[in-house]
Amino acid sequence: MEINPNSQQPTGSSLPTSALGNVQRPGEYLRQIRIAKKLELEHVADALKMPVKTLTALESDDYKVLPEATFIKGYYRSYAKYLNADASIIIQRFDEIYANDTGLLPNHALTNSPIKIMGKLPGSNSERNRKWLKRSVLIVLVLVILGLIFTAIQNWSSKKNDATAPAASNVEILPMGNASAASGDQLVLNFTRPTSIHIVDSTGKVLATGRQASTLELSGQSPFQIRLDDASAVSLSLNQEQISLSPYTVNGKAEFRLSR
Numbered sequence: 001m002e003i004n005p006n007s008q009q010p011t012g013s014s015l016p017t018s019a020l021g022n023v024q025r026p027g028e029y030l031r032q033i034r035i036a037k038k039l040e041l042e043h044v045a046d047a048l049k050m051p052v053k054t055l056t057a058l059e060s061d062d063y064k065v066l067p068e069a070t071f072i073k074g075y076y077r078s079y080a081k082y083l084n085a086d087a088s089i090i091i092q093r094f095d096e097i098y099a100n101d102t103g104l105l106p107n108h109a110l111t112n113s114p115i116k117i118m119g120k121l122p123g124s125n126s127e128r129n130r131k132w133l134k135r136s137v138l139i140v141l142v143l144v145i146l147g148l149i150f151t152a153i154q155n156w157s158s159k160k161n162d163a164t165a166p167a168a169s170n171v172e173i174l175p176m177g178n179a180s181a182a183s184g185d186q187l188v189l190n191f192t193r194p195t196s197i198h199i200v201d202s203t204g205k206v207l208a209t210g211r212q213a214s215t216l217e218l219s220g221q222s223p224f225q226i227r228l229d230d231a232s233a234v235s236l237s238l239n240q241e242q243i244s245l246s247p248y249t250v251n252g253k254a255e256f257r258l259s260r
Contacts, residue, residue, distance in 0.1 A: 025097060026076060026090040027061035033083045034059075048078055055079075061101070069098055069106040184219040185260055188237045191215070195230035223259035 034044060041059075045052045057065050058075055066072050073091055080087035098106040187199070187207070194213040200206050201220030208218055228234050231245045231254035239260055248256035 024093075025061040026093045027059045029090065029093075030076070030079050030083060030085060031059035033085055037083065044079075044082065048082060050075065050078075061097070063098060063101050069094075069104070072098075073106075185222045185224075186239050187216075187218040187220070187224065188240075189216040189218075190235045191233055192235075193230070193233045195228065195233045197229070197234070198227040200225040223257045225257055227253075227255045229253055 034041070041055060042052060045055045048055070054066065054075065057063075058072070058079065063069075063072060066075075073094065076090050076094060077087045079085075080090050095106045098104070184201070189197070189212070191213050194211055196211045197216075198206070198209045199218060199220075201222065201224050203221050205220060207220045207224075208216060222238070224238075226236075228245070230252055231249040232252065234245065234254075236243045236245060236258075238258060243258065245254050248254040
């Protein structure tokens with residue numbers, strides 16, 4: 001059983017009397033009631049939502065490690081109510097001995113008190129750290145969501161710009177000599193929408209490569225090696241003869257050799 005060397009030990013019976021003794025201190029009185037009811041200190045602290053260290057200081061009547069007198073009275077009232085004890089006589093005895101123990105009046109102002117405030121009691125730091133951790137995680141999640149939204153908007157804007165700029169073309173057409181132009185075969189490509197192409201003639205010359213959106217007229221030596229990324233967007237003629245691209249189209253793309 002717990003023993004406080006400063007306490008006045010009861011005689012004859014283990015149960016405390018219904019009222020404080022003439023020299024008994026309020027914390028010791030409540031402690032004796034708790035022990036008589038066979039309640040563990042940790043259980044009471046959990047029920048009262050009070051740190052074990054604070055409850056231990058109350059039972060020891062150690063006011064110099066507790067916060068202001070106003071708070072101590074509140075603790076005593078809560079503790080007495082929990083143990084079904086008379087809080088009024090506990091508060092009265094506290095007022096009588098508090099000034100003696102601390103040199104302060106039991107109703108002294110908070111600003112003039114040398115006693116540590118409640119926020120300094122052990123146990124508060126972990127709760128504060130958990131709150132900051134939750135806030136930090138929430139901020140990171142918000143930033144990630146905003147980043148994803150921003151990326152999605154950029155991608156959508158980029159696709160929209162590509163779709164609304166059919167006249168733009170970065171096709172590279174390689175010039176050929178006059179002799180080749182005069183004696184070569186004539187390719188004409190018409191486009192309904194922008195698409196990428198790559199055309200090489202039999203001599204290995206690249207006649208056109210890149211993205212194109214308007215009519216393209218080329219001269220070179222057949223057979224031609226032709227690649228169209230979107231065959232349905234292109235109509236092709238060789239030496240003024242229309243060429244069907246459907247036999248060469250697979251999954252929308254066409255890659256084939258064409259000769260006259």
